[in-house]
Amino acid sequence: MAANVQxxxxxxxxxxxxxxVEQVQIPGADGDLTAMAGHEPTILSLRxxxxxxxxxxxxxxxxxxxxxxxxxxxTISVLAELALPRGEMSQEVVTDLLxxxxxxxxxxxxxxxxxxxxxxxxxxxxxxxxxFHTNL
Numbered sequence: 502m503a504a505n506v507q508x509x510x511x512x513x514x515x516x517x518x519x520x521x522v523e524q525v526q527i528p529g530a531d532g533d534l535t536a537m538a539g540h541e542p543t544i545l546s547l548r549x550x551x552x553x554x555x556x557x558x559x560x561x562x563x564x565x566x567x568x569x570x571x572x573x574x575x576t577i578s579v580l581a582e583l584a585l586p587r588g589e590m591s592q593e594v595v596t597d598l599l600x601x602x603x604x605x606x607x608x609x610x611x612x613x614x615x616x617x618x619x620x621x622x623x624x625x626x627x628x629x630x631x632x633f634h635t636n637l
Contacts, residue, residue, distance in 0.1 A: 504538035508554050508577045510563060512584040517563060522556035525577050527570050528623075536572045543572040547581065549623040551630070562587040564627060566598065567620070587631070595633040598624055603637065 505521040524537045528550025547570060552563045568581035585594065602624050606617035625635045 505556065506536070506538040506540075506575055506577055508556075508579075510552070510554075510579045510581065510584055512568075512581045517584050517586065518554070518561065520554070520556060520561075522554045522577075524555050525579075526551075526553040526555075527577075527579070528552060528565065529570070536570070536577050539574050540572045540577075542574075543570075545570050545572075547579070549620065549627050551587070551627060552579065552581075552584070564590050564631070566624070590631060590633070592633050595628045595631075595635070596637065599628070599635060599637055 503523040505523060507519070508522045508525055509519045510517040524535050526533065526535050527545070528548050530546035530548045533550070534545070547565050547568045549566045552565050554561045554563075564585050564587060565579070565581040566583040568579065568584075570580075571578045583598075599621070602617070602621040606614070606621050609617040628635050
């Protein structure tokens with residue numbers, strides 16, 4: 502039996518979950534990772550993507566748009582800019598996020614163009630993976 506770790510996911514709007522899990526797959530800005538009990542202390546930035554928590558044979562998925570994750574041997578804490586259970590994601594939410602990201606990219610200083618383009622690209626990728634239309 503795999504060891505469990507405390508997993509907490511919060512956004513500015515609400516606390517989405519606080520449960521014991523076996524592992525959490527995290528969309529990191531520098532690459533995805535799977536966090537489990539005994540993980541070395543780490544802080545990482547999130548990119549837009551699907552965060553998956555697995556425990557007791559149950560898998561819960563959340564769409565995140567950014568934020569931070571703090572990992573330790575016995576806790577995984579995710580502070581997301583925006584986080585929604587996968588089932589709450591809708592075409593309306595996708596369209597609003599893409600419009601905001603497109604405007605941010607268009608208005609960005611030239612030094613930030615690569616970063617805003619990557620954010621927009623990650624949003625498009627996760628939206629398409631979830632079956633949503635991305636044409637504005």
